[in-house]
Amino acid sequence: MTEEKKHQIKLENDKIIKDKGYRVNDWLPILETSSFRTLDEIKGRMSVMNALINIAFEAPVYIIKEWLENQNLLVFLSDAEKEILEKDNDELTDIEINSLNWYLESLWALMWATGMIERLAAEDYVGDHMVSLLPNLQHGETNIKLERLSKVRTEIELYTMLDYYYRLHWYCVDERLNGRQAKLNEGVIYERRKSLEWAFNRENDWDNVEMGT
Secondary structure (H helix, E strand, O other): OOHHHHHHHHHHHHHHHHHOOOOOOOOOOOOOOOOOOOHHHHHHHHHHHHHHHHHHOOOOHHHHHHHHHHOOOHHHOOHHHHHHHOOOHHHOOHHHHHHHHOHHHHHHHHHHHOOOOOOOOOOOOOOOOHHHHOOOHHHOOOOHHHHOOOOOOOHHHHHHHHHHHHHHHHHHHHHHHOOOOOOOOHHHHHHHHHHHHHHHOOOOOHHHOOOOO
């Protein structure tokens, strides 16, 4: 994608954001991107997040670990996630449980990226139908619903959405730093942007995605 196209996307996103009544930073730079992740990598990350979310809702850690092993998904775990799976439920910290709760929003963004959902509106939380689209571990389902995903959206679609959330993230952070209340949930914006940043940059490890604004 050319720098000219990226600049055009920035201008279009800035207009959308302004029209919604949020502030923009005209000096916020254009995002640099490297190589996009493979479909298998994206499906693997989605599968891991979908499984680990269950731990936040008190599923036994050892059962989730066994499921991941049986579905050949352990290779997609981050270092922090591996540490979680070595603990008992009562050993998990509040920070770990909270981070797994936020996987709902991170996963929602990748569901958009793979065409499982049509919209990724910043003003809306995950849809009520989310659970029906994903493997239900409690009901003993395999990972087939995610394994059969066959494509990701185009580079322009993905970059446009990433750029949009990047600029919304700046707005949320700047409001907070200046003692104002953003009109959007900063956590939602952060988690969705993180997933898109991870997908667009293979140099980003999941535990250390660059999220500067």
